[in-house]
Amino acid sequence: MRPRALLLGSALALSSTAGAAVWLGADAGIGGFGVHAGTSVLSIPLVGRLGLEGSAEKGWTSAIANRYAAGITLRDLNIPISRVDAFATVGAEYRNSFALYGEGGLRGPLLGPAGWRAYVRGSTAGTLGAGVGIELRF
Numbered sequence: 001m002r003p004r005a006l007l008l009g010s011a012l013a014l015s016s017t018a019g020a021a022v023w024l025g026a027d028a029g030i031g032g033f034g035v036h037a038g039t040s041v042l043s044i045p046l047v048g049r050l051g052l053e054g055s056a057e058k059g060w061t062s063a064i065a066n067r068y069a070a071g072i073t074l075r076d077l078n079i080p081i082s083r084v085d086a087f088a089t090v091g092a093e094y095r096n097s098f099a100l101y102g103e104g105g106l107r108g109p110l111l112g113p114a115g116w117r118a119y120v121r122g123s124t125a126g127t128l129g130a131g132v133g134i135e136l137r138f
Contacts, residue, residue, distance in 0.1 A: 020049075020076070020137030025117060029131025031067070032059040036135075038073060048076040053089060069093035069101060084108040087119075099125035113137050 034057030071091020105119030
């Protein structure tokens with residue numbers, strides 16, 4: 001095998017194209033608890049997967065409004081020499097008014113298709129959030 005072909009084959013094998021096609025999970029954060037689900041739309045070799053994700057959250061108290069969001073996510077961003085990957089999402093949310101948001105975090109394996117998830121989030125409405133959860137990936 002030629003050296004270039006071997007190098008390209010190795011790079012493709014190490015790419016994160018083997019990530020999840022569908023995922024769903026539950027989170028608990030500083031503002032409340034919720035669920036999220038998404039699907040992969042496009043695999044980007046050597047980078048990750050581009051997908052669509054939606055979420056709904058209920059505030060811990062009635063003083064915290066429920067949150068509904070939909071966004072575009074870049075997932076399965078492999079962190080070398082670890083079993084952890086990163087994700088980043090941008091989209092629109094509704095919590096008493098519409099706003100844009102950005103979210104980023106890390107994901108790692110637990111058992112089988114289950115994994116842990118930790119995230120931080122900010123929005124143009126001035127809200128900040130962070131939390132942890134579990135996620136099933138298929």
